[in-house]
Amino acid sequence: MVHGAAVWKSSLIPTKKQASMSRQLHARRLENVDKNVWLEFTQLAAEYNVVNLGQGFPDFSPPSFLLESLCKAINGGAAMHQYTRAFGHPHLVKILAKFFGRMLAREIDPMKEILVSVGAYGNLFCAFQGLVDEGDEVIIVEPFFDCYESMTLMAGGKPVFVPLKPQKVTGPALSSADWVLCPEELASKFNSRTKAIIINNPNNPLGKVFQREELQMIADLCMKHDVICFSDEVYEWLTYDGVQHIKIASLPGMWERTITVGSAGKTFSATGWKVGWAIGPGHLMKHLQTVHQNSLYHCPTLTQEAVAVAFEREYELFGTKESYFKQLPTELQEKRLKLAESLRSVGLQPILPEGGYFMITDISSLKVDLNDPNSKDEPYDHRFVKWLIKEKRLGTIPVSAFYSQESQAQIQNYIRFCFVKDDATLKAAEDILWQWMKE
DSSP states (O other): OOOHHHHHHTTTSSOOHHHHHSOOOGGGGGTTTTOOHHHHHHHHHTTOEEESSSSOOOOOOOOOHHHHHHHHHHOOGGGGSOOOOOOOOOHHHHHHHHHHHHHSOOOOTTTTTTEEEEHHHHHHHHHHHHOOTOOOEHHHHSSTTHHHHHHHHHOOOEEEEEEEEEOOOSSSBBBGGGGOOOHHHHHHTTTTEEEEEEEESTTTTTTOOOOOHHHHHHHHHHHHTTTTTEEEEETTTOOOOOOOOOGGGGGTTTTTEEEEEHHHHHHHHHGOOOOEEEEEEEEHHHHHHHHHHHTTOOHHHHHHHHHHHHHHHHHHTTSSSHHHHHHHHHHHHHHHHHHHHHHHHOOOOOEBOSSSEEEEEETTTTTOOOTTSSSTOHHHHHHHHHHHHHHHHHEEEEEESSSTTTTTGOSSSSEEEOOSSSSSHHHHHHEEEEEEEHH
16 A cells, blocks of 8 residues: 555656646746736836836825725725625616716616726727637727737637827928828728727827817718727817817617726725726627626726716716816816927827827937847837936836837837826926936
């Protein structure tokens, strides 16, 4: 018996050959999605303790009413600290249905037509996994938030890219409105294999807000080819200079084929809360819910309750000067103009965004020695941003990271700044730029 036990034990010890398994360990859906620009540049920015205008989050506190609603939820009894409904806390989905139902002029079923997940990211993941099948084509408008491509690939789909292109302008002030889709080029991307198109409105990193005519062009193609639209609208309240945000789901015939994604983190300046939602027709949303219940399953009750209370406040104050949805873009308008002026003062030409958190600028006029042998194969803007972090302690993001591999060579002269920062942070960035220009 002792001998037999020893033999049994020894069989559990892997031999050298067994330890170096020859079989492929990773799932094929992870191929070509292992790199992440946010992980790389966020880590680099932290390592060099930079003035961070790279990552898109406010470095100021959320509104007091949101924090008060969270404190109230914390002390709201035992139920606030336990599981809630898997597809969304009832209090939250009901006020979301009421709020966005008024905006879309339709009745929204809170239980069947809304999903609350872990931020916009979680909802996008559920949308791609639930609606994109092996071999389906997904049209992605460039520039795009990088997860759109990786989520398409992980679902077995094929990304098909169509760019926003800058038009020639006559005035000195360049605007994100000057970047448009070519109607013929967009139409050429649709075919019998096209399952979905994804748009980001307002766009990250460009700040473009799609006009009604542009959205109607997309809608007409979606209806003609029976295509779903994923509309990422996390910056919907952040528009400037009187520009209006329009939901593509509000256009005739588009509710039935649109998944609209929103974010409490962007809406209430609390990005770390990771509360987001998807809204759409029940025949589509049921598939997102199936993915959610078999992956993430559930989101924190406390933060959902706090967001619900905040939305009830905004429902009552909607359109008034007391509404946070009015106050935040007014505050950010000043920061946006301040950053633009800082960039112009040192000889850079920013693209003034119509909406969102971000501003891109052309760096081709800056002459910098980037002869780093360790990064010679990277796009120029990646190398420039790394140099800026290491040598000037200023964190930004390369814009080519928002483009497909095929397009990056044509878009290497732009970097992205985030202006949703405290005034002291923006002043510190301005000082770095001024000091650099004096050298």
